[in-house]
Amino acid sequence: MENKLMRSWQADEFGEISEVLKIKNIPVPEPKKGEALIKVIVSSIGLPDKLAVEGNYPFVTNPPITPGQEFVGIVEKTGADFPFIEGTKVLGTSEYYGKGYGAVADYTICSKTTVLPFPTKLSDEQAAAFPGTYHVAYVGLVNRGDIKDGDSLLVLGAAGRTGAAALQLGKALGAKVIAVIRNDEQKEFCISQGADVVLNSSDEKLIDKIMELTDHKGVDVIYDTVGGKAHKSVINAIAYKGRVILVGFAGGSWPELNPQHIMFKGYAVMGALNTIRTEEEKQDAIKKLSELIGRGDINPPKAKLFNFNDTISAMSEIGKSKEGIVVQLS
């Protein structure tokens, strides 16, 4: 396998996607201990891919970059100590995404810590984005936010991919769900995803409205996918012993946290990543999410499918489409 080449989209420098992202033939990578080589069927792409190629994603500091953090694929070759045998269909997070081995390629590498069993009730394209949306929401709402039936949940960036998954999961877990958006046209979409109430982040009475909706206690959990000014517009509505979950910075910057505010209001700030959790937490998430899918309590959106050769067009859809964006490899 060492000398075999594969097709891969790759950017050797940061820049305008249509200029720097190109199809290349590169060596098929070798899985090490705890890893597997995956033959990619579909790969989901989203905002982090766009930001990474443009040089604006803090976790990817050097090219080359191959888009596609998440995938559905078949285990082609295992290193020692990988939990699935060759030929198994799995989904997961691409291990060397920021090092030129993302999943918009014939093969990618996945580690035992990030691989997940394929959820059989989902289509390939629904499942492709599942780790970075629903598993992240599970980490944020359950493992970090400790959300309980009847708690209030506020989702920032509620109409985005990650936000919409938190709306659905929050509702399925019994929370009162408040969606915060910046464009009123997205109100109906948020309601279709489980929001009980939809508010606009530019509303001058935003805090008053959140306080009224929560019997003046404030909101128990804030799920923040936007950061920056959007975070600032709602943080004064956090409840005593509330949990603020940092998920992303779609607004361009992380929130400015105020230790004095955290101290005097007695709340916690935690981060959520689907790759940062214990094996026990991962197994619990797999089981509970699969039960919720089975009962129809959560239903990941369909995706727009693009052929491998049309990856540039797929990347240009990021931020425009409410559907997921998925590139088909085979």
Ligand SMILES: NC(=O)c1ccc[n+]([C@@H]2O[C@H](COP(=O)([O-])OP(=O)(O)OC[C@H]3O[C@@H](n4cnc5c(N)ncnc54)[C@H](OP(=O)(O)O)[C@@H]3O)[C@@H](O)[C@H]2O)c1
């Ligand atoms: N922690 C994790 O594991 C994880 C996983 C996936 C993603 N993320 C991160 O989460 C963030 C969102 O990703 P995504 O895939 O959900 O992106 P997305 O689908 O493009 O959604 C982003 C949402 O944020 C809103 N938004 C953008 N800029 C805003 C601003 N300045 N003020 C208010 N709202 C704003 C957008 O509103 P409009 O619809 O009005 O444009 C959109 O609804 C990214 O930073 C990403 O890196 C983290």
